[in-house]
Amino acid sequence: MTDNNEKRYIISVLVENEFGSLSRIAGLFSARGYNIHCLNVAPTNDESISRMTIVTMCNEQKINQVMKQLDKLVDIVNVKDLTEETHIEREMLLLKLKCNKNQREELKRLVDIFRARIIDVTDTTYTVELTGASEKILAFVNSMGKIKIIEMVRSGALGISRGRDSLENIKRG
């Protein structure tokens, strides 16, 4: 279903680091027909909790439901929609490129402009690392032009709110 009021939302989730938590969340999205644009999950400084960043495309009514349904899952400690507040987003890209001699200078120039890094080289390939907001990642990928992409890996967005705010590791009743 396409919907003209759809927009991009970025959500942070704190979840008990327990058996099946990830599949509970993934299952909720698929069962209720919510889309997951990307999802990132990893442990935090509190080893009993993992943090997820989920990016989803939907309309306003649906995002309210997504938030409430996530909050309802017993494993979820806290959920926050970062979209509307000032927040920082970063994503990491690893790109393996096939690069002939004539293209090397061009690639180095692009790497400089985007502040990317070349992290591996062979006689025919370059592997590049880039960190930034998703738009920057996309702009970089789109600027490859004739340089052939052999492999592309993205972490998906990571989000954190600006300033002093933090996601509490307790749910308020």
Added chain:
Amino acid sequence: MKLSGSEIIIECLKKEGVEYIFGYPGGAVLHIYDALFNTDKIKHVLVRHEQGATHAADGYARACGKPGVVLVTSGPGITNCVTGLATAHMDSIPMIVISGQVSRQYVGSDAFQEADATGITRPITKHNFLIDSRESIAEVFKKAFKIATTGRPGPVLIDIPKDLTDPKVKISFSYPKKINLRSYKPAIRESREKIDEVAELISKAKKPMIYTGGGVILGNAHKHLYSLVKKLNYPITNTLMGLGGYPATDNQFLGMLGMHGTYEANMAMHDCDVLLAIGARFDDRVTGDTSKFCPSAKIIHIDVDPSSISKIISVDHSLVGETAFILKQLNKSLDRYIKKIDTKSIDKWWRKIEKWKKKKCLDYKKSKDIIKPQQVIETLYEITKGNAFVTSDVGQHQMWAAQYYKFDKPNRWINSGGLGTMGFGLPAAMGVKLAYPKSEVVCVTGEASILMCIQELATCLQYHLPIKIVNLNNRYMGMVRQWQEFFYEGRYAMSYMEALPDFCKLSTSFGHIGIQIDKPNELEVKMKEAMKMKNRLVFIDIITDQEENVYPMIKSGQAHNEMHLSPTNEDTELA
């Protein structure tokens, strides 16, 4: 105290005050069964199919409010519970299902009778656990009972690998008194400001309507609801799940609403200017076409589950918390706004409703030759004086039971409203009978539904459960036939019940009594006779009119004011 995993499980259940376990043994739970053998505190009810265990536990919970407990083996044991879990989940029924799992060293190896129980049941439980150490058993049980019974209740599955129940390995045991779940904090009450705001809006209504669902019953809020409704003198309707939440014989009650709701309830929904929804979830069988739902109403929603708010219908005000608590708060606040009620407008509204009532939408024509199904339910109501616990299956008989049996008390009407599970009625009645052995328990069913869990007749004999089964035998999957008549030009594909058993002989072979009634003039006498046999299960097979349909009916895509009425009263003039 040093105990084995199995003994710990039994101790946990005792600590939780569990009276009954509904179960069926198998390899992965034999250690647990062995531990159960040594206790007489908890009674085990051996069902004849695990689906029956889940529905029986469910019926028990619906009737008495305590969580139902189920014990089954791994693999096919737990997969047989899927329908029962989904049924309980849809209707928010507190239930604990304990399933054995293959020993930890075999998990994930496609071992004999291995099934991914937590994976399979994840979307149909409120929560589930796979226990991974002996030390965590007690804590998991404490959490499971808390989760199942608080907030919006629901079924919880506990999957336990066989090696953790080994009688030879013992550890020290103590049951936690309290458990803190930082990630689980159901809402309880609302702020005074929000309550007052709602009270004021309610008091300003000119054409108010109150619509309540299963949440009032689950939340034990019927008394507060009664005070509220009486205080306001507003009309009230119940959903299928909410019947009994408000006394059906009270004159402010307009009957059930929705697809097969009454004319007056649905018309009042459509015309109201303030709708107060309590513990109801705007199910599609209730709303009809959502774009035409209560078009001119300000909507207030009270519910324990925040995710129910504005899920289907976007509401103007919401109060999230336990229904009993919120209604208590609201009643207090209303006392201060009650003077504001425009009683003239309310009287005028009542006059309009009285006109709708005159339509007598549940009227039907009796016949000398064939028993009408509605008549059976009315007779049952009279014989039992409205005091029975009535379980049902799914189909026309379910709707007739809901329409014609007037429930004055909560927890008496026990049906699978959300999932619509055929096969629910008989095992659910067993659970109810165990909860209230002295009360009359009747299962209203159809000849198709009853066959789905018929094996439980054996359980009824073993545990002496003298239920009365009222089979509205129309030789059709009546509800399917009705839809085929309306929407498929009468092409009755696969809805005729061929090769039916002789139900009387069938129940006799299970050790019970079977009687058949097919003449209208014998209906009352014979039903009375059957009901008099207090100590026996009686299967009352009633041959009813095959072609009878359930009315009124809102067809899909239609609004509340676009009901189809029965031919009997279609010609009466519209108010």
